């Protein structure tokens with residue numbers, strides 16, 4: 552059974568579909584380039600930076616972590632929102648606990664196979680609905696949507712959700728990600744229409 556977290560919007564605004572967004576039945580693909588290839592044997596998920604214990608997990612080890620399934624909404628900064636997506640994956644908080652986040656960590660940079668990065672304050676990551684997802688609507692996450700592993704951030708525009716994620720860096724000061732360096736908002740709250748930085 553999926554945990555329904557589609558009511559998180561109440562924390563930020565009055566409408567489930569944020570202002571300036573249009574609901575879509577499809578799930579469009581938005582990537583800065585080609586879908587990167589990966590190899591199950593050599594792929595690893597790495598955690599480093601301001602942590603007590605750096606982590607390196609193989610694909611099998613990652614799939615062995617306790618998983619959560621949630622029903623979430625997905626808001627792309629270009630104006631579409633896909634409602635009621637069912638995602639299965641590992642909560643960010645589980646990874647943070649295993650690594651032991653140091654007191655001086657304030658910010659997080661996600662790394663990906665295509666060279667994409669995105670940043671968020673640590674407090675925006677330590678929420679139950681921030682997941683490392685490998686399964687959508689009961690099926691293995693499609694490569695173009697970020698398989699084998701992607702981040703979802705239903706409280707933020709979806710560019711904060713790194714597809715093909717393979718690394719998490721805990722930072723002692725903020726650093727800008729790929730789109731954040733190119734004019735998109737660092738905070739990206741859809742209910743305040745924080746689209747541009």
Ligand SMILES: Nc1nc2c(c(=O)[nH]1)N[C@H]1C(S)=C(S)[C@@H](COP(=O)(O)O)O[C@H]1N2
Pocket residue numbers: 578579580581582583584626627628663664665667668695696697709710711712713714715716
């Ligand atoms: N690694 C990586 N992650 C990414 C992107 C990307 O180009 N590369 N695009 C972002 C943007 S702008 C959006 S809207 C969502 C789109 O996810 P989707 O293609 O599954 O709809 O992924 C985000 N994550």
Ligand SMILES: [Mo]
Pocket residue numbers: 581627628629709710
């Ligand atoms: Mo986007």
